Amino acid sequence: xxxxxxxxxxxxxxxxxxxxxxxxxxxxxxxxxxxxxxxxxxxxxxxxxxxxxxxxxxxxxxxxxxxxxxxxxxxxxxxxxxxxxxxxxxxxxxxxxxxxxxxxxxxxxxxxxxxxxxxxxxxxxxxxxxxxxxxxxxxxxxxxxxxxxxxxxxxxxxxxxxxxxxxxxxxxxxxxxxxxxxxxxxxxxxxxxxxxxxxxxxxxxxxxxxxxxxxxxxxxxxxxxxxxxxxxxxxxxxxxxxxxxxxxxxxxxxxxxxx
Numbered sequence: 001x002x003x004x005x006x007x008x009x010x011x012x013x014x015x016x017x018x019x020x021x022x023x024x025x026x027x028x029x030x031x032x033x034x035x036x037x038x039x040x041x042x043x044x045x046x047x048x049x050x051x052x053x054x055x056x057x058x059x060x061x062x063x064x065x066x067x068x069x070x071x072x073x074x075x076x077x078x079x080x081x082x083x084x085x086x087x088x089x090x091x092x093x094x095x096x097x098x099x100x101x102x103x104x105x106x107x108x109x110x111x112x113x114x115x116x117x118x119x120x121x122x123x124x125x126x127x128x129x130x131x132x133x134x135x136x137x138x139x140x141x142x143x144x145x146x147x148x149x150x151x152x153x154x155x156x157x158x159x160x161x162x163x164x165x166x167x168x169x170x171x172x173x174x175x176x177x178x179x180x181x182x183x184x185x186x187x188x189x190x191x192x193x194x195x196x197x198x199x200x201x202x203x204x205x206x207x208x209x210x211x212x213x214x215x216x217x218x219x220x221x222x223x224x225x226x227x228x229x230x231x232x233x234x235x236x237x238x239x240x241x242x243x244x245x246x247x248x249x250x251x252x253x254x255x256x257x258x259x
Contacts, residue, residue: 001110001117005029005102006036006053006062007078010248012099016052016078019103024110027102032057032255033035033065040069049117050110051075056203058255074113115180148200151180155189165205169219169237171197172212185237207256213243217257 001024007013008031017026027047030036052074053062066075077096094107132173151163169181171194178190190197198208208214211232221236229247245253 001025001049001114002047003025003049003050003072004039006031006051006057008057008067008252009247012054012078012101016101016106017113019101031251032059033062034059036062036065039067043049048073050113053077055079058252059259066182074117076109078212099171147202151188151190153190161188165201165216166218167208168216169235170216170241170243171214174212181235181238181239199235204259205252208245209245209249209253215243220257223254223257 002025004027005016005019007029009017009201010031012030013029016027020026026038030039036202046128051066051069053066053075055062055077055078062077067099069168075095078099078101080167095112106211110133111149147165149165150169151165153161153163161197163180163182167182167184169183170176173179173194178192178194179187181187193213194208198214199205201214205218207213207218217234219235219237220233221239222234223241224232224234226232226244229250230246231250231253233243233245233253235243
């Protein structure tokens with residue numbers, strides 16, 4: 001099969017390519033919605049039998065560009081942690097894989113779409129991918145997606161503090177303890193995992209920039225280059241904190257902050 005990969009993290013794209021090479025042809029890798037639109041605007045879609053697409057790209061959800069795909073190309077979605085999208089896929093019977101992608105699960109997903117790709121009759125008689133993506137996008141937008149607006153944090157034996165998310169600088173984990181840091185220089189222990197915090201925060205305002213840190217865009221004062229193509233994020237309230245972004249994720253973080 002000729003496969004187009006839509007993925008904004010280079011390491012994830014490389015992993016998919018390694019799992020596919022030898023049996024399938026990778027016709028391109030797009031790292032943003034803009035690149036997807038440019039790819040199909042050039043008429044290259046005639047070469048594509050299947051799309052493997054991440055959900056959250058640096059310039060928005062991939063649904064936005066995929067709904068413009070002009071032909072009935074099957075799509076297998078990949079996602080790190082996105083419950084509302086997974087629910088929408090189940091409703092619309094579209095396949096998805098959870099990251100990190102397992103080789104056996106990928107092969108099983110590919111096996112599902114092979115009959116559609118091999119049968120022109122199936123493609124003609126089934127709803128186009130364009131229609132399915134449009135329905136999925138409408139389904140996602142029609143849902144009231146509520147992200148966390150505040151944290152209720154135990155303070156003393158008989159008190160709780162309320163911390164609005166707008167006051168959050170960053171959230172990090174150290175020695176197994178998750179701590180929230182605020183723009184006024186304070187910190188509080190959180191009774192949740194970093195993954196739980198990530199899933200409850202608006203991805204337009206917060207990003208998991210590495211394994212240890214979730215950062216608020218409002219807290220970032222500047223970026224600076226680091227060793228071996230990496231990048232350091234500086235947060236205004238904590239100038240001594242080193243938040244390092246891997247080379248593979250530098251472009252994604254820059255697009256997020258520039259949006």
